[in-house]
Amino acid sequence: MEIDELVEIERIKRLKYAYLRCIDQKDFGGLTELFAPDATAAYSGGRYVYEGRDAIVRFIETNMGRTTMHSSHRVHHPEIDVDGDEATGTWALEDTIVDSEWDFVLQGAAFYEDRYVRSGNRWLISHTGYRRTYEYLVPTAGMPGFALTASWWATDGQSSLEVQ
Amino acid sequence: MEIDELVEIERIKRLKYAYLRCIDQKDFGGLTELFAPDATAAYSGGRYVYEGRDAIVRFIETNMGRTTMHSSHRVHHPEIDVDGDEATGTWALEDTIVDSEWDFVLQGAAFYEDRYVRSGNRWLISHTGYRRTYEYLVPTAGMPGFALTASWWATDGQSSLEVQ
Amino acid sequence: MEIDELVEIERIKRLKYAYLRCIDQKDFGGLTELFAPDATAAYSGGRYVYEGRDAIVRFIETNMGRTTMHSSHRVHHPEIDVDGDEATGTWALEDTIVDSEWDFVLQGAAFYEDRYVRSGNRWLISHTGYRRTYEYLVPTAGMPGFALTASWWATDGQSSLEVQ
Numbered sequence: 001m002e003i004d005e006l007v008e009i010e011r012i013k014r015l016k017y018a019y020l021r022c023i024d025q026k027d028f029g030g031l032t033e034l035f036a037p038d039a040t041a042a043y044s045g046g047r048y049v050y051e052g053r054d055a056i057v058r059f060i061e062t063n064m065g066r067t068t069m070h071s072s073h074r075v076h077h078p079e080i081d082v083d084g085d086e087a088t089g090t091w092a093l094e095d096t097i098v099d100s101e102w103d104f105v106l107q108g109a110a111f112y113e114d115r116y117v118r119s120g121n122r123w124l125i126s127h128t129g130y131r132r133t134y135e136y137l138v139p140t141a142g143m144p145g146f147a148l149t150a151s152w153w154a155t156d157g158q159s160s161l162e163v164q
Numbered sequence: 165m166e167i168d169e170l171v172e173i174e175r176i177k178r179l180k181y182a183y184l185r186c187i188d189q190k191d192f193g194g195l196t197e198l199f200a201p202d203a204t205a206a207y208s209g210g211r212y213v214y215e216g217r218d219a220i221v222r223f224i225e226t227n228m229g230r231t232t233m234h235s236s237h238r239v240h241h242p243e244i245d246v247d248g249d250e251a252t253g254t255w256a257l258e259d260t261i262v263d264s265e266w267d268f269v270l271q272g273a274a275f276y277e278d279r280y281v282r283s284g285n286r287w288l289i290s291h292t293g294y295r296r297t298y299e300y301l302v303p304t305a306g307m308p309g310f311a312l313t314a315s316w317w318a319t320d321g322q323s324s325l326e327v328q
Numbered sequence: 329m330e331i332d333e334l335v336e337i338e339r340i341k342r343l344k345y346a347y348l349r350c351i352d353q354k355d356f357g358g359l360t361e362l363f364a365p366d367a368t369a370a371y372s373g374g375r376y377v378y379e380g381r382d383a384i385v386r387f388i389e390t391n392m393g394r395t396t397m398h399s400s401h402r403v404h405h406p407e408i409d410v411d412g413d414e415a416t417g418t419w420a421l422e423d424t425i426v427d428s429e430w431d432f433v434l435q436g437a438a439f440y441e442d443r444y445v446r447s448g449n450r451w452l453i454s455h456t457g458y459r460r461t462y463e464y465l466v467p468t469a470g471m472p473g474f475a476l477t478a479s480w481w482a483t484d485g486q487s488s489l490e491v492q
Contacts, residue, residue, distance in 0.1 A: 001335055007165055009338070010173070017241035021256065021275070024297055044478065045485030062492045070298035072273035074240045074256055076402045077345035092349065092402055094258075094422075096273065098298045105300075108478065109400035109424065110485070111349070131485030133352055134398035134426045135478035136433075142472035144306035150208065150272065150299035157209030157274070157295030164226045171329055174337070181405035185420065185439070188461055234462035236437035238404045238420055258422075260437065262462045269464075308470035314372065314436065314463035321373030321438070321459030328390045 008082045008123075012089060012116050015123045020073045025152070028061045035125045036117055042129035044110075056128075067153035068101035075112065085118040086126075093130055100148050108135035172246045172287075176253060176280050179287045184237045189316070192225045199289045200281055206293030208274075220292075231317035232265035239276065249282040250290075257294055264312050272299035336410045336451075340417060340444050343451045348401045353480070356389045363453045364445055370457030372438075384456075395481035396429035403440065413446040414454075421458055428476050436463035 015034060022031035035053035042049050050056045064071060075091040091112040098105050110130040117126040140146040150159040179198060186195035199217035206213050214220045228235060239255040255276040262269050274294040281290040304310040314323040343362060350359035363381035370377050378384045392399060405420040419440040426433050438458040445454040468474040478487040 001339060003167055003331055003335055006170055006334055006338060007167055010170060011165060014243055017243055017256070020241060021243075021254070024256075024273075025275070044487045045483070047486040048491055059491070070273075072256075072258060072297055074258060076240065076404065077348060079342055079345055079349075090349070092345070092352075092400075094400060094402060094424075096258075096271070098300055106477075107424070108487075109352075109398075111353070131480065132478035132483075132487060133400055133480045133485070134476065135487050135489075136426055136474065136476045137489075138471045138475075139473035142474065143302045145303035146300065146306065147302075148298065148300045149270075150296035152295065152297045155209070155296075157297070158211040159208045159272075159296060159299050161299075161301075163212055163223070167331060170334055171331055174334060175329060178407055181407055181420070184405060185407075185418070188420075188437075189439070234437070236420075236422060236461055238422060240404065260422075260435070262464055307466045309467035310464060310470065311466075312462065312464045313434075314460035316459065316461045319373070319460075321461070322375040323372045323436075323460060323463050325463075325465075327376055327387070 005082050008087070009078075009080045012080050012082070012087055012123050013078055015116065015125065016075060016078075016089070016091065016114070019125065019128075020075060023060060023064065023073055024071050026061075026065060026067065028057055028065070031060065032057045036119065039125055040127045042127075045131040046129070066099075066101060068099060070098040070100070070148075070151060072096045087116040087118075087123070089114040089116065098148065100151070100154070103140045104137050105140060105143075106135065106137045109133040110135075169246050172251070173242075173244045176244050176246070176251055176287050177242055179280065179289065180239060180242075180253070180255065180278070183289065183292075184239060187224060187228065187237055188235050190225075190229060190231065192221055192229070195224065196221045200283065203289055204291045204293075206291075209295040210293070230263075230265060231315075232263060234262040234264070234312075234315060236260045251280040251282075251287070253278040253280065262312065264315065264318070267304045268301050269304060269307075270299065270301045273297040274299075333410050336415070337406075337408045340408050340410075340415055340451050341406055343444065343453065344403060344406075344417070344419065344442070347453065347456075348403060351388060351392065351401055352399050354389075354393060354395065356385055356393070359388065360385045364447065367453055368455045368457075370455075373459040374457070394427075394429060395479075396427060398426040398428070398476075398479060400424045415444040415446075415451070417442040417444065426476065428479065428482070431468045432465050433468060433471075434463065434465045437461040438463075 279291040443455040
């Protein structure tokens with residue numbers, strides 16, 4: 001690893017962070033700009049497969065567009081290798097969904113295997129996919145006393161809890 | 165992004181990591197030293213607002229000082245931009261509170277928008293604030309069989325679980 | 329901190345990420361290669377102590393080898409200092425275990441204090457240990473409606489949930 005490579009690695013990390021921020025803030029326009037036009041995706045161990053950035057973003061927006069579906073996708077442990085204008089990246093994912101319409105909480109963990117491509121001065125996602133370590137779901141009816149105390153959309157991101 | 169900027173970005177990341185370590189280890193003296201004297205804070209979508217580092221730390225210590233309130237604040241996805249002696253940073257937060265006195269578990273996710281300032285050879289927090297994606301609370305009475313098996317304070321950080 | 333140090337810090341981060349990836353993917357052969365032969369470990373506030381990489385890996389494999397024990401160990405907030413061929417690192421850990429044989433979910437948080445050593449061109453773990461902030465366990469019987477919807481081993485990492 002050379003010093004120059006660190007700058008490219010940092011830029012690829014930020015590409016991935018922007019991807020996840022756009023998903024969790026439901027900025028699907030911003031999300032589209034992070035993919036190469038011919039990007040491919042193979043989510044959930046290859047169960048959900050899409051070709052082309054429009055198909056990928058349509059899938060995400062269709063399934064995650066409701067503002068009652070609060071999601072937190074966090075990636076960790078980047079192992080990124082750059083080879084000229086291409087790069088590969090392994091990431092560890094943890095994700096939570098708190099759905100206040102369908103009344104469940106979902107928790108998952110997975111490993112991403114991504115590919116990136118440099119287009120002019122920018123890095124773009126050319127392939128993304130993950131395989132689940134686990135995923136589990138609990139209906140909130142199964143958690144007596146469950147209370148949603150803040151929501152980006154329903155409460156302007158403010159908590160209803162009192163502080164001293 | 166230039167190579168020199170990477171060093172400053174790494175130092176700002178460490179400032180943020182120290183901030184969260186001091187909170188979760190309840191080192192409020194150490195926490196104070198990480199803020200500029202005139203720092204401001206706007207937590208929870210602007211619902212909890214404080215001016216001056218003493219007011220900020222007092223708020224945190226008042227609400228998180230009990231050693232029966234076990235917290236884990238973890239930040240991810242740093243998007244940090246440095247401009248001379250100032251910098252901005254976006255982070256994705258995940259936090260958990262396990263309160264063994266008030267008997268609840270709280271889980272939250274948020275996005276931080278911070279500002280930093282260089283003072284001599286050190287970076288300090290000049291503004292911090294976050295907006296919640298979600299926050300939810302479950303009383304431990306609502307989780308039959310719940311058991312706290314380790315505590316930094318009550319068990320010297322050791323688990324009571326048996327291993328082979 | 330100098331620019332050259334950033335490359336070593338990035339390499340040490342990747343060592344730690346590989347360590348956790350090997351644990352969560354149950355690659356115990358790969359795990360062994362990441363330790364110095366005389367490495368030591370002091371997990372869970374010093375309650376589980378081992379000397380030598382073989383003893384460390386045997387402990388991990390014995391307790392985490394079952395493919396019904398799904399684990400996610402994620403580390404955050406690296407504060408790494410390099411001094412020649414040695415280095416120290418503080419990390420914030422979050423870990424989850426979803427055990428589909430013994431029917432519980434465990435959630436924990438901790439702080440690692442590690443030491444690393446450079447051997448030729450590679451960094452190795454010479455000491456690892458953590459102290460728990462908290463750890464708690466909930467039997468899945470205490471979460472009515474709980475469903476494991478994906479498993480690296482039982483479902484090839486695919487979710488059973490339907491998407492649109």
